[in-house]
Amino acid sequence: MFLEFNEVGKNFADEQHGSFEVFSDINLSIEENQFVSILGPSGCGKSTLLSMVAGLEDVTQGDIQLEGNEINSPGPDRGMVFQEPSLFPWLNVKENVMFPIKKKMSKAEAEKRADHFLQMVHLSRFKNHYTYELSGGMQQRVAIARALAMDPKVLLMDEPFGALDEQTRHILHDELMKIWQETRKTILFVTHSIQEAIKLSDRVVVMGTRPGRVIADFDIDLPRPRKRDNPEVIKLEKTVMDLLEVEINKVLKEELNHEDRA
Amino acid sequence: MKIALKRLLFIVVVIGIWQGIYLAQLYPDYIVPSPFTVGETLFSGFVDGELLKALGASFKHLIIGLTLSILTGTLLGVLLGKSRQADETAGMYLIALQSIPSIVWVPLAILLFGFGELAVIFVVVIGGTFVMALNVRSAIHNVPPQLKRAARTMDTKGFELFYRIEVPASIPYFMQGVRLAWAFSWRALMAGEFLSNGPGLGYSLSFAQDYARMDQVIGIIIIIGVIGAVVDQLVFSKLEKNVMKRWGLLNK
Ligand SMILES: Nc1ncnc2c1ncn2[C@@H]1O[C@H](COP(=O)(O)OP(=O)(O)OP(=O)(O)O)[C@@H](O)[C@H]1O
Numbered sequence: 001m002f003l004e005f006n007e008v009g010k011n012f013a014d015e016q017h018g019s020f021e022v023f024s025d026i027n028l029s030i031e032e033n034q035f036v037s038i039l040g041p042s043g044c045g046k047s048t049l050l051s052m053v054a055g056l057e058d059v060t061q062g063d064i065q066l067e068g069n070e071i072n073s074p075g076p077d078r079g080m081v082f083q084e085p086s087l088f089p090w091l092n093v094k095e096n097v098m099f100p101i102k103k104k105m106s107k108a109e110a111e112k113r114a115d116h117f118l119q120m121v122h123l124s125r126f127k128n129h130y131t132y133e134l135s136g137g138m139q140q141r142v143a144i145a146r147a148l149a150m151d152p153k154v155l156l157m158d159e160p161f162g163a164l165d166e167q168t169r170h171i172l173h174d175e176l177m178k179i180w181q182e183t184r185k186t187i188l189f190v191t192h193s194i195q196e197a198i199k200l201s202d203r204v205v206v207m208g209t210r211p212g213r214v215i216a217d218f219d220i221d222l223p224r225p226r227k228r229d230n231p232e233v234i235k236l237e238k239t240v241m242d243l244l245e246v247e248i249n250k251v252l253k254e255e256l257n258h259e260d261r262a
Numbered sequence: 263m264k265i266a267l268k269r270l271l272f273i274v275v276v277i278g279i280w281q282g283i284y285l286a287q288l289y290p291d292y293i294v295p296s297p298f299t300v301g302e303t304l305f306s307g308f309v310d311g312e313l314l315k316a317l318g319a320s321f322k323h324l325i326i327g328l329t330l331s332i333l334t335g336t337l338l339g340v341l342l343g344k345s346r347q348a349d350e351t352a353g354m355y356l357i358a359l360q361s362i363p364s365i366v367w368v369p370l371a372i373l374l375f376g377f378g379e380l381a382v383i384f385v386v387v388i389g390g391t392f393v394m395a396l397n398v399r400s401a402i403h404n405v406p407p408q409l410k411r412a413a414r415t416m417d418t419k420g421f422e423l424f425y426r427i428e429v430p431a432s433i434p435y436f437m438q439g440v441r442l443a444w445a446f447s448w449r450a451l452m453a454g455e456f457l458s459n460g461p462g463l464g465y466s467l468s469f470a471q472d473y474a475r476m477d478q479v480i481g482i483i484i485i486i487g488v489i490g491a492v493v494d495q496l497v498f499s500k501l502e503k504n505v506m507k508r509w510g511l512l513n514k
């Protein structure tokens with residue numbers, strides 16, 4: 001299997017309780033070229049899981065394997081797009097995209113590659129701009145181009161469109177679909193939005209919380225582009241919504257109880 | 263344009279009041295000279311080259327001292343910023359040293375180096391180094407962790423992470439440090455020169471004091487103030503603002 005999670009668990013050292021378990025027993029097998037979304041209530045560990053695949057957080061139980069090799073540090077075979085702005089403000093757009101490849105090839109080659117990916121995200125016109133001159137949506141597109149420039153096998157995206165308005169988000173969805181079909185990357189996509197997950201993915205993994213775990217795993221075989229009023233889409237949305245509602249209510253109840261006691 | 267006008271008007275009024283006090287002859291001339299006498303003194307000082315020589319000497323001390331203090335301050339700051347050991351051991355003393363007014367170092371410098379230019383430069387270096395070190399230290403501590411995480415996913419680590427991310431990300435605080443180092447060095451320079459055997463603006467000031475030349479004293483104070491404001495506004499504030507803008511730290 002291309003990307004494998006075997007009994008993966010994560011503990012953070014906690015000063016008060018010794019150790020805090022985010023999730024445990026995550027088992028997933030992801031195929032090459034698959035577009036997989038991970039949905040789940042806030043705090044269930046989606047970002048943590050993605051960071052573990054990126055190699056930024058260590059795996060405390062089990063292991064994650066990419067093409068049979070255990071992941072234990074960051075590597076150029078995995079690119080990541082973060083929810084927080086992560087462009088380097090001292091570099092312009094093009095220099096940002098060239099950042100990961102500058103040391104790996106000649107300048108001319110790196111420039112050609114940067115131009116190619118900037119064209120893919122429709123930002124060629126802005127290649128000499130600095131980050132403070134870009135909108136949030138443009139910044140995320142640069143971040144996508146930057147991650148792609150490295151030519152990773154897996155593209156990890158942590159709520160990349162979470163901070164954008166509805167309209168921009170729809171445009172970027174279409175753009176991302178095109179990029180995915182063109183580059184055939186394997187994409188692991190974390191989101192809060194059920195619609196977004198169902199619109200984009202081959203497969204939706206739903207996580208629950210307290211304790212964090214996988215509670216459902218849907219294959220989505222509908223033809224693309226998927227319209228929101230497609231009855232099958234609506235049915236799926238409803239199913240996932242019901243599942244998530246239980247989890248979210250669990251969190252809310254716990255927090256409210258806690259408040260009452262405090 | 264309107265602001266410039268307001269400022270001009272203000273200075274005209276101040277000089278007017280000053281001239282009024284002078285004309286009222288409330289105080290003897292050697293305590294309150296006329297603003298025009300001060301102007302003449304300044305003018306002839308520039309014409310006969312005395313003031314220019316003093317100014318040149320002061321700038322020489324400043325440039326040498328400030329350069330050295332930026333270099334040593336940066337080295338110290340990077341060391342404390344990168345090494346937790348060093349920071350825990352010496353960080354607190356840096357703050358203590360920074361809080362010592364620079365004039366306190368003058369006797370020490372004079373005992374070490376005599377009344378010459380070396381003592382002055384020493385005081386200038388001490389004046390700027392600690393504030394520079396403190397700023398570089400916080401620059402390193404304040405590199406956004408998110409940028410380091412992003413760089414790590416792009417195969418950047420170790421020394422490469424330092425010079426491709428931490429160094430450029432530190433530049434805004436670094437610039438702030440340079441501006442503060444200049445301000446502290448400039449004050450230290452005057453204190454050092456005042457007690458030295460010259461040459462320099464501070465020395466000219468103490469010379470004017472010895473001969474009870476109030477017109478020269480006021481003239482030199484004006485020069486010192488003007489230079490301070492001009493260098494800060496035209497050089498350091500501008501540089502800092504440009505950097506902050508580019509780094510996205512300025513509210514548009
Ligand atoms: N470095 C850390 N140290 C300790 N606890 C952490 C750390 N990082 C995350 N956690 C905890 O792990 C849990 C999962 O966090 P994570 O950010 O992965 O959640 P998430 O599912 O991405 O949430 P959201 O949807 O709000 O982004 C949270 O309870 C969080 O407090």
Ligand SMILES: [Mg+2]
Binds near residue numbers: 047
């Ligand atoms: Mg998250």
